[in-house]
Amino acid sequence: MGDILIVDDEKDIRELVSDILVDEGYSTRLAANSDQTFEAINAEAPMLIILDIWLKESKLDGIDILKHVRLNNPDIPVVIISGHGNIEIAVAAIKQGAYDFIEKPFNIDQLMVVISRAMETSRLRLENASLRVKDVTSSVMIGNSAVFKGLKQQLDKVTAGNSRVMLTGSSGAGKEVAARYIHAHSDRNTGAFICVNSASISSDKMEEVLFGSESREGGVQMGLLEQAHGGVLFFDEVADMPSGTQSKILRVLVEQQFLRVGGKDKVRVDMRVISSTNRDLKAEIEIGNFREELFHRLNVVPITVPSLEARRDDIPLIADHFISELNKTQGLPKRKLGDKALAHLQTRDWPGNVRQLRNVLERSLILGAEVGDISVEELQVKETSAQENAPALGGNLVGLPLREARELFERDYLVTQINRFGGNISKTANFVGMERSALHRKLKTLNVVTSSDSGARIAKLDDTELG
Numbered sequence: 001m002g003d004i005l006i007v008d009d010e011k012d013i014r015e016l017v018s019d020i021l022v023d024e025g026y027s028t029r030l031a032a033n034s035d036q037t038f039e040a041i042n043a044e045a046p047m048l049i050i051l052d053i054w055l056k057e058s059k060l061d062g063i064d065i066l067k068h069v070r071l072n073n074p075d076i077p078v079v080i081i082s083g084h085g086n087i088e089i090a091v092a093a094i095k096q097g098a099y100d101f102i103e104k105p106f107n108i109d110q111l112m113v114v115i116s117r118a119m120e121t122s123r124l125r126l127e128n129a130s131l132r133v134k135d136v137t138s139s140v141m142i143g144n145s146a147v148f149k150g151l152k153q154q155l156d157k158v159t160a161g162n163s164r165v166m167l168t169g170s171s172g173a174g175k176e177v178a179a180r181y182i183h184a185h186s187d188r189n190t191g192a193f194i195c196v197n198s199a200s201i202s203s204d205k206m207e208e209v210l211f212g213s214e215s216r217e218g219g220v221q222m223g224l225l226e227q228a229h230g231g232v233l234f235f236d237e238v239a240d241m242p243s244g245t246q247s248k249i250l251r252v253l254v255e256q257q258f259l260r261v262g263g264k265d266k267v268r269v270d271m272r273v274i275s276s277t278n279r280d281l282k283a284e285i286e287i288g289n290f291r292e293e294l295f296h297r298l299n300v301v302p303i304t305v306p307s308l309e310a311r312r313d314d315i316p317l318i319a320d321h322f323i324s325e326l327n328k329t330q331g332l333p334k335r336k337l338g339d340k341a342l343a344h345l346q347t348r349d350w351p352g353n354v355r356q357l358r359n360v361l362e363r364s365l366i367l368g369a370e371v372g373d374i375s376v377e378e379l380q381v382k383e384t385s386a387q388e389n390a391p392a393l394g395g396n397l398v399g400l401p402l403r404e405a406r407e408l409f410e411r412d413y414l415v416t417q418i419n420r421f422g423g424n425i426s427k428t429a430n431f432v433g434m435e436r437s438a439l440h441r442k443l444k445t446l447n448v449v450t451s452s453d454s455g456a457r458i459a460k461l462d463d464t465e466l467g
Contacts, residue, residue, distance in 0.1 A: 004115070005046040007031045007065070008081070009056045013104075017050060020108060021115070033058035034065050042268040045073055045230065047122040048115065051098075053082035053089060063096060070097040072222050077118040081106060141174075141181050142321045143314035145422045146457070147306045151178070154303050159185040164253075166298050167276040169305035172355030175276035176236060178305050183232040188272060191231025194224050198235060203242040207261055210245065214263035225258060228271040235275040238298065239284055243291070250294045273298065308353040310458075312346045313422035315357065319345060322358045323365070332365040338373035345379065346420040411446045414439075415459045423450050423457020 004026050008014045011032070018028040029046065031037040033055055040046070049069060053062035060068070066078055080093040083104035090101040099118045102111060141152060158165055159182050167175040176195065183193045201209050212223030225233065235241065241249070252258045257268045275298045284290040308315070319337055327334040337345070350356055360379055368378040400408065414432070421427040429439040443449070449462040 003027050003029065003044070003046045003048075004119075005029050005031060005037070005040055005049045007037050007049060007055070007062070008052040009033065009054070009058065010052075013052070017111075020111070024112065026115075026119075034060035037065055038068070038265070039268070041069070041073060041076075042229065043270070045076060047076070048118050049076055049078045050115070051078050051080055053080060053093070063092060066093065066096050066098055068220060071220055072226065075122070077122050079114055079118055140321065141177060142318045143311060144317060145311040145314045147311040147422070148314055151303070151306060155181055156185070158182060158301050158303070160187070162272050164272070164298050164300040165274045166300070166302045167274065167305055168302065169276075169278065170307050170351075170353060171278050172353035173305045173307050174354050175278075175305045176234065177354075178303070179232070179234045179274045179276065182274060183234075183272075186232075186272070188231050191229075192227055193232050193234065194228040195234045195236055196224055198237050199240040203245070206242055206245045207248065210249070211258050211260050212263075212267075213261040220260070220263075223260065225252065225269050225271070226267060229269045230271070232272045232274060235273065235298075237277055238275040239277045239279045239281060239290060243289070246291045246294050250291060250297060253294075253297045275299075308350040308357060309419075311422065312420050313424070313427075315346050316342055318354060318357060319361060322361050326362055326365055330362075332362070333368075333370050335365065335368075335371070336373050338375060340376050341374050341379055343420070344376045347416050407446065410442070411448060411461065414443065414446065415448055415461070418448075418450065418457075418459035423459065425450070 004021055006014050006017050006021075006028055007030075008017070009032055014030045014032070018030060021028050029040050031040050035058075037049075037051075051062050051065060055061055055065075062080060062082070066080070069076055069078055074097075077099035078097070080090075080098045080101045081104055082089060082101075093101050099121065100114045102114060141148075141155075143149075143152075155178055165179075165182065167178050169175050180193060183189060196210065198206075208221075208223070210223050210225055212226055213221045248258070252269075253273065256270070257266045259266055281290055281295050281299070285292045285295060308318075316337070319342070323332075323334060323337075326332045345357070345360075352359070361374075364374055364378040368374060414428070417432055418425070418428045421431070425439060426436055429436045432439070434442070443459075447462045448459055450457050450459050452458075
């Protein structure tokens with residue numbers, strides 16, 4: 001039914017309340033002082049805390065413990081009990097955020113009514129938090145290409161475990177989406193997904209943001225590591241992490257505990273760490289920008305997230321998904337892509353990958369027509385005035401005789417089409433209007449071959465046949 005933490009300095013009271021709750025089907029844990037209380041909460045947050053006001057041989061009394069719980073774990077209801085209760089203490093406890101107050105000696109029926117209501121409150125808060133997490137962090141992976149299927153198989157293999165994962169790939173390829181997919185399909189999916197953008201946090205603030213802080217004036221401020229307790233911590237572009245912070249993160253990964261900035265008590269955390277980078281971390285290690293030991297701690301399971309150009313045949317599915325999403329979230333027109341527009345998207349360069357594709361579609365839906373298919377013209381952007389005056393033929397074709405120019409055009413055209421269809425010769429032949437056997441002969445004549453690259457079939461010029 002739920003986990004309840006009972007905090008009381010009297011052993012007999014702790015065990016009595018525990019026995020009553022266990023008989024009612026609850027599971028319990030016991031603590032005698034503030035240190036044991038925080039240790040239990042850090043190990044696993046309970047659904048409810050029953051807390052005595054007066055605690056002998058404890059660093060903090062019940063009211064101070066309540067303040068810490070409300071600050072760091074505001075979703076946990078706290079029921080205060082005291083044998084020295086009076087209206088002033090009850091009011092003080094309620095003002096500090098206690099769910100309710102019960103005097104000792106307490107009536108068991110009254111105790112059970114309060115606990116039942118508090119547990120229902122806790123359950124509803126957890127459900128609401130879970131819905132918020134799913135709404136904010138839900139990520140849908142879209143694709144049907146061989147490259148995409150290979151990526152998804154790798155991700156599915158690591159969701160069940162707790163191993164650290166390093167996602168590599170170019171900017172905008174979808175590394176954060178992959179990290180969120182791991183979280184959403186793991187046993188930690190009810191916990192938080194905390195993203196640390198290493199490049200956006202200034203080096204002088206990084207430790208305070210990650211570890212939190214303690215001061216007499218500001219009290220306890222929870223950092224991102226504590227927020228990730230029970231969930232996933234995602235280091236986005238980890239190569240941008242300051243070197244001084246790298247050594248401290250390494251220690252956290254080894255010890256699973258840390259000190260807040262200005263704090264004296266160690267904070268214990270249980271979290272899964274996923275990292276991403278668009279750089280060659282081994283090269284960064286060579287020039288002294290990244291700690292080798294940290295790399296090995298983070299790079300337990302390396303997974304490469306392919307670029308959009310490596311899976312061009314997924315573009316129609318991804319584009320349809322973005323158009324539907326933009327319609328639902330921003331009210332933009334839900335238009336379709338015409339055949340020429342799809343061909344344009346599948347054959348153009350995508351240095352910004354999936355993120356750039358989404359931006360192109362969003363811009364076309366905002367600035368384009370309200371109805372009808374999206375045209376090629378709506379997807380194109382004139383970046384410089386020089387494009388308007390560009391020659392009708394590229395310089396490499398103008399300087400060639402007709403036969404050589406035609407051969408160069410055919411080679412470039414067929415390589416582009418094959419890569420557009422993910423190396424599928426049958427689909428390419430059907431689109432260009434050739435028999436498959438005739439296309440194979442043409443490719444051989446043009447010295448075009450297909451080969452595997454990161455799980456994708458790509459077409460390229462066979463240099464061994466030249467010269």
